[in-house]
Amino acid sequence: MSILICGGAGYIGSHTVKELIGNYEVVVLDNLTTGFPVLLDEKATFIHGDLGDEETLDRVFQEHSIEAVFHFAANSLVGESVAQPLKYYENNVGSTITLLKKMVEYGVDKFIFSSTAATYGIPDSAIITEENPVRPINPYGRSKLMVERILADTAKAHDFKYVILRYFNAAGAHASGEIGESHDPESHLIPIILQHLLGESEKISVFGTDYETPDGTCIRDYVHVTDLANAHILAYEGLVKGKVENEIFNLGNGFGYSVKEVIGLCEQISGKKAAVEWTERRPGDPAVLVASSKKIQDILGWTPKYNLEEMIQSAWAWHSKSYNRQI
Numbered sequence: 001m002s003i004l005i006c007g008g009a010g011y012i013g014s015h016t017v018k019e020l021i022g023n024y025e026v027v028v029l030d031n032l033t034t035g036f037p038v039l040l041d042e043k044a045t046f047i048h049g050d051l052g053d054e055e056t057l058d059r060v061f062q063e064h065s066i067e068a069v070f071h072f073a074a075n076s077l078v079g080e081s082v083a084q085p086l087k088y089y090e091n092n093v094g095s096t097i098t099l100l101k102k103m104v105e106y107g108v109d110k111f112i113f114s115s116t117a118a119t120y121g122i123p124d125s126a127i128i129t130e131e132n133p134v135r136p137i138n139p140y141g142r143s144k145l146m147v148e149r150i151l152a153d154t155a156k157a158h159d160f161k162y163v164i165l166r167y168f169n170a171a172g173a174h175a176s177g178e179i180g181e182s183h184d185p186e187s188h189l190i191p192i193i194l195q196h197l198l199g200e201s202e203k204i205s206v207f208g209t210d211y212e213t214p215d216g217t218c219i220r221d222y223v224h225v226t227d228l229a230n231a232h233i234l235a236y237e238g239l240v241k242g243k244v245e246n247e248i249f250n251l252g253n254g255f256g257y258s259v260k261e262v263i264g265l266c267e268q269i270s271g272k273k274a275a276v277e278w279t280e281r282r283p284g285d286p287a288v289l290v291a292s293s294k295k296i297q298d299i300l301g302w303t304p305k306y307n308l309e310e311m312i313q314s315a316w317a318w319h320s321k322s323y324n325r326q327i
């Protein structure tokens, strides 16, 4: 039996494939629009295709004995989702419906879904639990929340069970140094800072300095991508063993760092100084997002192993090695 990884050539998907290989057969489905061939693991079977395409899915489910699906494939940029909402609803919601229809048709009943802290919107408590109200403030968050609702309905109607993982800010690179975080164009804070420190850009921009936070910049909860990857495997094994069914879990380290603090740590680890431009707020950004991950710790025994310094160290090792490579 194999696990199907939709989006296995992307950042979090590729790190999860690395953790699965050796213990599980892995099939990766990716259309390579935001993923990179260089992140693909040669020990996994790769299918280049779109999960919104029924014929591709027929082929995947007919040719492979799929036991479960981990679904990472999505557009995930808050700013872009505000400018191009229909792209987000079409890809993140529409294509997922096609995938779910085919899973039901072929009797594949286990689903691990990549959701996001963006479903909470502007939280009314400093630390966010799964009980917090979900009021997303951008189309990206709304698209993920819509899928969460669709999963609940699907599980009521069909032989189908799921775990939803709401990630906070994924960061860091694999310990092997073989894979790491990259987007094209780069959009995420830590790679933007590290690429700048490697001389790829003249300056970095900090979006907003007037938030209600101690230093005025946004606070986020960063969680190592390998810790996220391991949470998927625990969730899947929990479904198999009947320990969990149709649950939602936050994934974060429980500590908030401001944009200024992240820049400071990157400077410290790289030994280089950043040129910073202080600019306007970016639409769709809440001031503070920090997770309580107590629920997944209690139920599945997940504990994050890496702190922010280690995330940046691993990311710096990967970027220093690979920034010249066309990825």
Ligand SMILES: O=c1ccn([C@@H]2O[C@H](COP(=O)(O)OP(=O)(O)O[C@H]3O[C@H](CO)[C@H](O)[C@H](O)[C@H]3O)[C@@H](O)[C@H]2O)c(=O)[nH]1
Pocket (backbone or CB within 6 Å): 076, 077, 078, 115, 116, 117, 118, 167, 168, 169, 170, 187, 188, 189, 190, 192, 204, 205, 206, 207, 208, 218, 219, 220, 259, 282, 285, 289
């Ligand atoms: O050049 C930059 C890039 C980012 N930021 C700031 O740095 C923080 C982190 O920004 P990222 O773009 O790295 O991450 P987000 O918090 O916007 O988004 C992340 O968390 C979200 C959940 O809140 C979603 O899951 C999303 O996919 C994921 O990338 C934000 O305050 C952002 O405004 C800057 O100041 N300058």
